[in-house]
Each structure stands twice: as C-alpha cells, then as structure tokens.
Amino acid sequence: xxxxxxxxxxxxxxxxxxxxxxxxxxxxxxxxxxxxxxxxxxxxxxxxxxxxxxxxxxxxxxxxxxxxxxxxxxxxxxxxxxxxxxxxxxxxxxxxxxxxxxxxxxxxxxxxxxxxxxxxxxxxxxxxxxxxxxxxxxxxxxxxxxxxxxxxxxxxxxxxxxxxxxxxxxxxxxxxxxxxxxxxxxxxxxxxxxxxxxxxxxxxxxxxxxxxxxxxxxxxxxxxxxxxxxxxxxxxxxxxxxxxxxxxxxxxxxxxxxxxxxxxxxxxxxxxxxxxxxxxxxxxxxxxxxxxxxxxxxxxxxxxxxxxxxxxxxxxxxxxxxxxxxxxxxxxxxxxxxxxxxxxxxxxxxxxxxxxxxxxxxxxxxxxxxxxxxxxxxxxxxxxxxxxxxxxxxxxxxxxxxxxxxxxxxxxxxxxxxxxxxxxxxxxxxxxxxxxxxxxxxxxxxx
Amino acid sequence: xxxxxxxxxxxxxxxxxxxxxxxxxxxxxxxxxxxxxxxxxxxxxxxxxxxxxxxxxxxxxxxxxxxxxxxxxxxxxxxxxxxxxxxxxxxxxxxxxxxxxxxxxxxxxxxxxxxxxxxxxxxxxxxxxxxxxxxxxxxxxxxxxxxxxxxxxxxxxxxxxxxxxxxxxxxxxxxxxxxxxxxxxxxxxxxxxxxxxxxxxxxxxxxxxxxxxxxxxxxxxxxxxxxxxxxxxxxxxxxxxxxxxx
Numbered sequence: 001x002x003x004x005x006x007x008x009x010x011x012x013x014x015x016x017x018x019x020x021x022x023x024x025x026x027x028x029x030x031x032x033x034x035x036x037x038x039x040x041x042x043x044x045x046x047x048x049x050x051x052x053x054x055x056x057x058x059x060x061x062x063x064x065x066x067x068x069x070x071x072x073x074x075x076x077x078x079x080x081x082x083x084x085x086x087x088x089x090x091x092x093x094x095x096x097x098x099x100x101x102x103x104x105x106x107x108x109x110x111x112x113x114x115x116x117x118x119x120x121x122x123x124x125x126x127x128x129x130x131x132x133x134x135x136x137x138x139x140x141x142x143x144x145x146x147x148x149x150x151x152x153x154x155x156x157x158x159x160x161x162x163x164x165x166x167x168x169x170x171x172x173x174x175x176x177x178x179x180x181x182x183x184x185x186x187x188x189x190x191x192x193x194x195x196x197x198x199x200x201x202x203x204x205x206x207x208x209x210x211x212x213x214x215x216x217x218x219x220x221x222x223x224x225x226x227x228x229x230x231x232x233x234x235x236x237x238x239x240x241x242x243x244x245x246x247x248x249x250x251x252x253x254x255x256x257x258x259x260x261x262x263x264x265x266x267x268x269x270x271x272x273x274x275x276x277x278x279x280x281x282x283x284x285x286x287x288x289x290x291x292x293x294x295x296x297x298x299x300x301x302x303x304x305x306x307x308x309x310x311x312x313x314x315x316x317x318x319x320x321x322x323x324x325x326x327x328x329x330x331x332x333x334x335x336x337x338x339x340x341x342x343x344x345x346x347x348x349x350x351x352x353x354x355x356x357x358x359x360x361x362x363x364x365x366x367x368x369x370x371x372x373x374x375x376x377x378x379x380x381x382x383x384x385x386x387x388x389x390x391x392x393x394x395x396x397x398x399x400x401x402x403x404x405x406x407x408x409x410x411x412x413x414x415x416x417x418x419x420x421x422x423x424x425x426x427x428x429x430x431x432x433x434x435x436x437x438x439x440x441x442x443x444x445x446x447x
Numbered sequence: 448x449x450x451x452x453x454x455x456x457x458x459x460x461x462x463x464x465x466x467x468x469x470x471x472x473x474x475x476x477x478x479x480x481x482x483x484x485x486x487x488x489x490x491x492x493x494x495x496x497x498x499x500x501x502x503x504x505x506x507x508x509x510x511x512x513x514x515x516x517x518x519x520x521x522x523x524x525x526x527x528x529x530x531x532x533x534x535x536x537x538x539x540x541x542x543x544x545x546x547x548x549x550x551x552x553x554x555x556x557x558x559x560x561x562x563x564x565x566x567x568x569x570x571x572x573x574x575x576x577x578x579x580x581x582x583x584x585x586x587x588x589x590x591x592x593x594x595x596x597x598x599x600x601x602x603x604x605x606x607x608x609x610x611x612x613x614x615x616x617x618x619x620x621x622x623x624x625x626x627x628x629x630x631x632x633x634x635x636x637x638x639x640x641x642x643x644x645x646x647x648x649x650x651x652x653x654x655x656x657x658x659x660x661x662x663x664x665x666x667x668x669x670x671x672x673x674x675x676x677x678x679x680x681x682x683x684x685x686x687x688x689x690x691x692x693x
Contacts, residue, residue, distance in 0.1 A: 186587040222642070223643035250534075253538060255540045256539075256596070256600075257543075259540065292543075363590060371536045371538070372532070372533050373536075
C-alpha cells in the first residue's frame with residue numbers, strides 16, 4: 001500500500017451577506033478590514049482516491065483585502081489548479097436546495113379533481129519577488145511554487161515550523177487569527193503544504209470580473225476529509241458549511257460525526273410560503289439543538305439524472321465536468337443539448353450536507369466516506385391551500401377537515417421550529433365554523 | 448418472574464446478554480437514532496444477516512488450528528459483505544456521542560456478566576488504541592478534545608466489547624491476548640491515521656487473526672469453553688451464531 005499523505009483542506013475568507021457563502025477555513029486579510037466567516041460552500045468530486053475540490057465564495061468587499069490559506073496534501077502543480085465558474089456552484093445550490101411544494105385543494109363540490117402543483121424554490125438561495133523568497137527561506141518557509149491562475153496569485157508553501165510560516169504570513173500582510181500557529185503546526189506535522197491565494201488586481205481588471213470566481217484544486221489522495229479547524233479560529237460563534245459531493249456510487253456521510261436527515265415531507269401552514277427562509281433557519285437551528293450541536297445534516301441526496309420536484313434543472317454534463325466530474329463526458333461525446341433531449345442518467349450522485357460547527361462541538365476535521373446508498377432524499381415541505389372558491393354545496397364537512405388539518409400543521413410547525421403555537425395559530429386563516437364542531441359532547445356543552 | 452428468568456439465562460451464558468444488548472442497540476438505532484433504514488429493509492435485514500452470519504460463520508470456521516477457528520465470524524462476515532457488495536458499508540459515525548453513556552454501561556455490564564474473564568482483550572485494546580490517539584494528539588499539539596472525541600465512538604466500543612472480545616478466536620494465554628489486543632490496536636491505528644482507511648479496527652482484526660495460532664504456539668493457555676453453570680450437562684445447545692454487530 002502506498003504511503004498516503006494528508007488531505008486537503010479548504011480555505012478561508014469572510015462574507016458579510018445574508019446568504020453568505022465563504023470558505024470553510026479561517027480568514028486572513030491583508031488589511032484591517034473587519035471580516036468574519038459566516039458560511040462556506042465546497043463542492044467535492046470524489047471517485048477512488050481522486051478528488052476535485054471547488055471552493056466558492058461570495059466575498060463582498062475590496063478584493064485587495066481578500067486572501068485565502070488552504071492546507072493541501074501534496075505539492076500542487078499549475079495544471080492542478082483551475083478557476084471555475086461561480087454560476088455552476090449557484091446552479092448546484094439551487095438544484096439541491098430544500099424546497100417548498102404547494103398544492104391547492106380541489107373544489108370540494110366538484111366530482112372531478114383539479115390539481116395543480118407548483119414548485120417554489122426558496123434559494124438561499126503577484127508574482128513573487130526574489131527578495132520575498134529569500135526572506136521566506138530565512139524563516140524556514142519554502143515557496144515551492146508560485147502561479148498566476150485567472151485573477152489569483154497562488155503560492156504553494158511548505159515550512160519546517162509553524163512559527164516560521166505564521167511569521168512569514170504576518171510579514172506579508174496576511175492577517176492571521178490568534179491560535180492559528182498551533183493548528184498550522186498540526187497540519188505541517190501531517191506533511192501538508194499550504195496553498196495561499198490572493199487577488200491579482202491587474203489580472204482581475206484585464207479579465208473584467210466584478211466578483212471572485214471559485215478556486216478549484218485536483219489531487220489524488222485517499223484521505224477523504226475536509227479540515228474545518230482553521231475555520232473556527234476567526235469565526236464569531238458558529239458558522240455554516242455546505243458540502244456538495246458528486247460521487248459515482250452513492251451518497252457520502254461523515255464517519256466521525258453523525259449524519260442526520262432533516263425532517264422532510266412535512267405539511268406546514270400556508271403562511272410559511274412567505275416566511276420560508278425564517279422557517280428553514282429556525283427549523284435547522286432546532287434540529288441542530290436536538291442533536292446536541294454535534295451532527296452533520298443531510299439536505300439532499302439524489303441521482304443527478306433527474307429530480308422531483310425540480311428546484312432547478314439537473315446540471316448538464318458540461319457543468320458537471322467543469323466541477324471536476326472527470327468520469328463523464330471524457331471526449332465531449334456525451335454533451336447533451338437540453339433543449340432537444342432530456343437529461344440522461346449521468347452516473348453521478350449528489351449529496352448536500354449542511355453543518356453548523358464550532359471548535360467546541362466539532363473538535364476534529366470532517367472525515368467522509370462514500371456509501372452504497374442511492375436512496376433519493378430531499379428536504380421537502382408541503383403547503384396545502386384550502387379551496388377558497390365560492391361553494392355551490394354544503395362544505396361544512398370539508399371545512400372541518402381543513403380546520404383539523406390546519407391545527408395539525410400548526411402543531412407540526414411548532415415542533416419543527418420551536419415557534420409559539422399561539423402565534424402560529426393567529427397567522428392561520430381557520431375557516432369559520434358553520435356547524436357545531438364534531439367531537440365529544442362536552443366540547444359543545446357550554447361554548 | 449420473566450425478568451428473573453432472563454437474568455438467569457444471562458448469568459448462565461453471557462451470549463444471551465450479548466444478543467440482548469446488540470438487539471437493543473439495533474432497535475435504538477432504528478427507532479431513536481433514525482439510521483435511515485426503511486422498515487422493509489429492516490425486515491429484510493434479519494434473514495440477510497442470518498444468512499451472511501451463517502455463511503460467515505461457516506467460512507470463518509473453515510480455517511482451523513488446534514480446534515479453534517482462525518477468523519472471528521462476525522468480523523469475517525462484515526469484511527466479506529463489504530468486499531462482495533458495493534452496497535454494504537459500515538457507518539461508524541452514526542451512533543454519535545450522545546448515547547455514549549449508555550454504551551459504556553452496556554459494555555461494563557458485559558464485563559460484570561463474564562466476571563471479567565478474558566476481559567483483558569477489550570481493556571488492553573482500548574488502552575493501546577487510546578494511548579495511540581493521545582500520543583498522536585500530543586505530538587501534533589492538538590487539543591485533548593480531539594482524542595476524546597475519537598474515543599467517544601459507539602462503534603469502537605461495540606468492537607472492543609462485542610467483537611474482538613470473542614474468546615474463541617483470541618489467544619489462549621492471558622499474556623498472548625494482551626499482545627494480540629495491542630497488535631490489533633496498532634494495526635487499527637496505522638490503517639486509520641497513517642493510511643487513512645475507514646473502519647481501521649475491523650480491518651485490523653481480520654488482518655491480525657492469522658497470527659493467533661502463532662501466538663498460541665508460543666504462549667500456551669487453556670482453551671476457552673463457554674461457561675454453562677446451572678443447566679444440565681446434557682444440554683447440547685451449541686454456539687449461537689450471532690456474535691457481533693455494527
């Protein structure tokens with residue numbers, strides 16, 4: 001067996017936006033901009049020992065302040081780095097996002113069913129100078145390679161001591177969070193290198209992009225994990241990480257933490273349609289708390305060939321290949337024009353994991369394994385609109401059913417989110433009672 | 448009355464206790480921890496597990512040395528299943544750390560029932576593995592919470608108390624069992640943290656099993672017999688095939 005080196009990790013950055021997606025490492029800024037990690041989005045393509053990692057970010061701020069430091073398992077060559085397309089990650093996010101499904105009750109007076117469905121996705125939606133090199137050597141830091149890829153200047157660093165590396169980064173204006181030296185030291189002892197990237201302003205203005213595109217790294221290593229320890233260093237409280245895995249055989253799960261499916265296929269009151277973001281946020285927080293803040297949550301697991309209902313179209317062969325799915329469309333012969341042909345089976349299984357972590361509850365990096373489980377799962381929440389048309393018959397029985405259903409939905413919502421049941425009931429338009437409520441006789445005795 | 452009968456059975460043969468604990472764990476996993484197994488699958492699991500266990504037991508018992516089978520049947524069946532099917536895997540993280548207290552109690556219960564006979568295999572394995580984890584953390588200057596988290600793993604405890612502890616596939620001599628447990632722990636650590644393979648302990652056990660005859664040849668000890676104190680000696684009931692589960 002081959003000696004295996006350590007894995008990859010991810011980077012860091014910050015994000016300020018509400019639907020922040022940043023890297024899962026720690027943030028190092030070149031200026032004193034006050035930034036913090038909120039969430040990260042990482043796409044992991046994995047088959048055998050081959051991995052392609054895509055780190056997307058929605059960094060908002062002066063790109064001059066942007067810098068990332070990523071522990072990587074081996075020396076990364078120029079051809080192993082790519083700058084990807086942000087829209088593809090956004091598409092993957094939309095395709096796998098938890099979804100709200102809406103059904104309308106048919107006219108209770110009609111003998112046939114009128115049935116419409118609607119899917120409503122609430123998407124969360126420089127070149128290195130010689131003198132720098134000399135200085136680095138004096139600190140025990142080796143600049144093993146330097147590349148300019150797209151709008152990024154990238155350095156691959158190795159070091160004998162974490163102290164030297166930290167000192168070098170500080171001297172080069174990287175803002176290093178407190179406690180980084182210990183974690184960096186641990187990764188260095190595990191023979192990891194460090195991938196450091198910052199924005200080359202000249203290249204960026206030439207390319208004309210107004211945002212930072214995702215960085216991609218391809219490597220071969222049998223350690224299948226994602227270092228999150230660096231990410232906890234400069235974070236203010238807990239942060240969220242989304243991992244999208246594209247695999248050949250089945251969904252992925254973590255081997256050192258519980259992977260839990262979020263409650264799904266639950267009927268919720270109608271008003272959730274306008275408060276879906278709040279609903280999902282609070283439901284997620286409630287589930288995190290139920291699992292003692294130590295679980296990784298499965299939000300989506302599906303064969304990439306289809307979806308039901310579709311929050312967005314499945315990714316095309318080209319998009320998947322751009323994300324690093326190397327086992328499909330090798331010669332471009334599987335390129336499909338979606339306008340004229342349906343998406344074929346792609347032999348790609350997608351898993352979306354969501355983890356809220358901090359160093360106290362997630363002391364160790366996330367370690368994954370690919371399973372043989374191809375059961376489809378999706379976070380799906382259902383709204384059933386009662387019939388609101390003019391009744392041409394006695395609908396008291398139907399209204400009683402609706403009231404029962406709405407009460408059940410209210411209780412389910414309260415259980416899922418921890419919201420106050422009375423506040424929920426106030427937002428539900430219960431139909432007026434036209435006949436005395438059925439039930440035990442004493443309920444109608446004094447009312 | 449029924450409870451006392453059950454206790455009597457457990458005291459007579461610890462394998463009853465083992466079956467009770469492992470079945471409870473399975474139900475706990477299905478009902479409380481939501482292992483994501485459908486009821487149809489759960490029902491199908493019973494005959495499948497029995498078949499695999501039967502096959503594993505028969506195959507595992509084929510290689511014999513000095514009236515002992517070499518491979519641990521449950522371990523052999525697990526590895527066989529993983530090798531033969533790409534739909535089988537071991538979810539070692541699914542127990543989580545919340546139920547760790549109950550796990551520890553169940554494992555201690557096993558020690559009490561067996562009156563700690565041959566318990567050194569479990570204890571030495573956990574000690575050696577724990578020392579390796581803490582040593583690694585010390586070397587990497589990692590916080591102590593990391594090895595603690597790695598040890599708070601239900602699958603590791605099930606392995607230590609209900610799989611490697613099988614007295615029929617471990618060396619006869621007490622010192623031999625200590626050597627064997629240390630060896631399995633070292634190989635498990637190497638697989639897990641140097642070769643980055645999941646399921647290090649399970650793979651380590653099957654890799655080290657062929658060394659049991661060698662250890663037995665070097666260090667002699669009494670061959671183990673499952674203790675059956677009170678029922679009549681005429682009872683011909685043979686070993687129960689279900690020995691461990693993950």
